[in-house]
Amino acid sequence: PQIIYLDEVDSTNNYARLMAEKINSDFLVVADKQTLGKGRMGRSWSSPAGVGIFMSLCIKPEMAVEKTSMITLVTAVSLCDAIEELYPINATIKWPNDIVINSKKISGILTEMSSDMDGIKYIISGMGINVNNKEFPDDIKDMASSLLLETGILADRSKLIAAVIYHFYKNMNIFLKTGDMSGLKENYENHLVNIGKDVKILDPKGIYQGVALGIDETGALLVNAEGKIKRIISGEVSVRG
Ligand code: BTN
Known part of the structure; x- marks a missing residue:
């Protein structure tokens, strides 16, 4: 460029x-x-x-x-x-x-x-x-x-x-x-440092705690929170290790 x-x-x-x-x-x-x-x-x-x-x-x-x-x-x-x-x-x-x-x-x-x-x-x-x-x-x-x-x-x-x-x-x-x-x-x-680790996700809809599994093809973070897989979309979320 x-x-x-x-x-x-x-x-x-x-x-x-x-x-x-x-x-x-x-x-x-x-x-x-x-x-x-x-x-x-x-x-x-x-x-x-x-x-x-x-x-x-x-x-x-x-x-x-x-x-x-x-x-x-x-x-x-x-x-x-x-x-x-x-x-x-x-x-x-x-x-x-x-x-x-x-x-x-x-x-x-x-x-x-x-x-x-x-x-x-x-x-x-x-x-x-x-x-x-x-x-x-x-x-x-x-x-x-x-x-x-x-x-x-x-x-x-x-x-x-x-x-x-x-x-x-x-x-x-x-x-x-x-x-x-x-x-x-x-x-x-x-x-990705978070992989396999506990993460706490603070987003406007609530706080999730779980283990980070990886990303999907959209780039969302996949988190196993109490047996359910949640897709965390980047934006106004904050991830704590
Ligand atoms: C962050 O908060 O982690 C993002 C920081 C991004 C900084 C870069 S420095 C070059 C470019 N110009 C800016 O004003 N910000 C980005």
């Missing part, structure tokens, strides 16, 4: 939204620093200069609006594939899309979509990766870590960006063959 590199921006997702109206093909916005990095559920994303990867990939797939959440899962496996290509470490996914190493969050994904009567206009997959950070702000330091802190390896960020994009398009091709997660389910589940 075309690459737009910025020294500083409020949020690469916001910038990509503006550019999506003007650029017809896929493109990638990369920034060294964000002044208003956005996380999921209205949270912020710590985005200091020089140490992280903050980027948003804008794609224009022809598919139903409901499938947008699956692109987040495609992105999550791609981040794991890229990290594992460059570092001698297992990257894991906390469903649906936090990348966790040694129980600490290394990377997060914020997917945004725009649609009209004809379907999806564009999807922006925003990725934040803590690469060479040596420290974190007090409020997140217990939960967050970086690839440097977990592996001792100081990495070239541009190599990791290239690897993420390579694996994203590789996995997107697998996804597009069926238009669902069936071709990527095995890869995704191999990275």
Whole structure:
């Protein structure tokens, strides 16, 4: 894809939204620093200069609006594939899309979509990766870590960006063959930390407790709760280990 590199921006997702109206093909916005990095559920994303990867990939797939959440899962496996290509470490996914190493969050994904009567206009997959950070702000330091802190390896960020994009398009091709997660389910589940573990799901309809079994072809988390299999759909749910 075309690459737009910025020294500083409020949020690469916001910038990509503006550019999506003007650029017809896929493109990638990369920034060294964000002044208003956005996380999921209205949270912020710590985005200091020089140490992280903050980027948003804008794609224009022809598919139903409901499938947008699956692109987040495609992105999550791609981040794991890229990290594992460059570092001698297992990257894991906390469903649906936090990348966790040694129980600490290394990377997060914020997917945004725009649609009209004809379907999806564009999807922006925003990725934040803590690469060479040596420290974190007090409020997140217990939960967050970086690839440097977990592996001792100081990495070239541009190599990791290239690897993420390579694996994203590789996995997107697998996804597009069926238009669902069936071709990527095995890869995704191999990275899923929750599998076989007790999870507590907090969603607007209630709290479920059970054992995570894996995902189905839509990307929903399957949970065995008192002998009944529940499908948990990503969105405003929170999963606690
Ligand atoms: C999360 O809450 O886990 C998602 C974090 C997503 C952060 C990335 S950094 C690049 C892109 N631009 C943003 O403002 N957010 C995403």
